[in-house]
Amino acid sequence: MRVGVPIFLFLAAAGFHTALTASLESAEKEDTFGEEVGLEQLSDLQKRDQEEFEAAQMSEAVQDENTEEENDTQEEDMTDRDGNVEADQHESESDEDVDGMRQKREQLEANVEEADETTNLGSPRLPG
Template identity: 90%
Template sequence: MRVGVPIFLFLAAAGFHTALTASLESAEKEDTFVGLEQLSDLQKRDQEEFEAAQMSEEENDTQEEDMTDRDGNVEADQHESESDEDVDGMRQKREHLEANVEEADETTNLAEVE
C-alpha cells in the first residue's frame, strides 16, 4: 500500500497537468479564433471602405467626364451657332446678289425692249 500512494499521486498530478495543458491550449485556440474573427471583421470593413472609395472615385470621374462632355457640347453648340450665323450671312449675300442679277437682267431686258 505504501507503493500505491506515490503512484496514485503521480498519476493524479500527471492527469491534472494534462487537463490543465489541454484547457490552456483550448483557451488559446479560442483567443486565436476570436482574434481571427475580429481581424476578419476589420478586413471586411476595410474592404467595404475601399470599395466605397473606389465607387466614389468612379462617380467623380464620371461627373468630370460629363462636365467635360457638356463643355465640349457647349463649345460645339457655340461653333454651330457661329456656323449658322455664317450660313445665314452667306445666304443673305447670295439673295442680295441674286436680286442684283435679276435687276440687271430686267434692266438689260428693258434696254433691249426700248
C-alpha cells in the first residue's frame, strides 16, 4: 500500500495537469477566436465609420459650396443695390442741382425785371 499511494498521487497530479493544460489551451483558442472575430467586426465597424465620415465630409463640402455661392450672390446683390443707391443719390443730387439752378435763375430774372422796372420808372422817357 505504501507503493500505491505515491503512484495514485502521481496519476492524480498528471491528470490534473492535463486537464488544466487543456482548459488553458481552450481558453486561449476562445480568446484568439474572439479577438479575430472581434477584429473582423471592429474592422467592419471602422470601415463603416470611415465611409460615414467621408460621406459627412462630402455633404459638408457641398453645403459649404452652396453657402459660398449664396454669400457670393448676396454680395453681388448688395453691390448692385449699393450701386443703384449711389446712382439714385447721384440722380437726386443732379435733380436738386437743377432745381437749385432753376430757382437761382428765376430769382435772377426776377431781380433783373425789378431792376428794369425800377430803372424805367425812375428815368423819364424821351419821346421817340
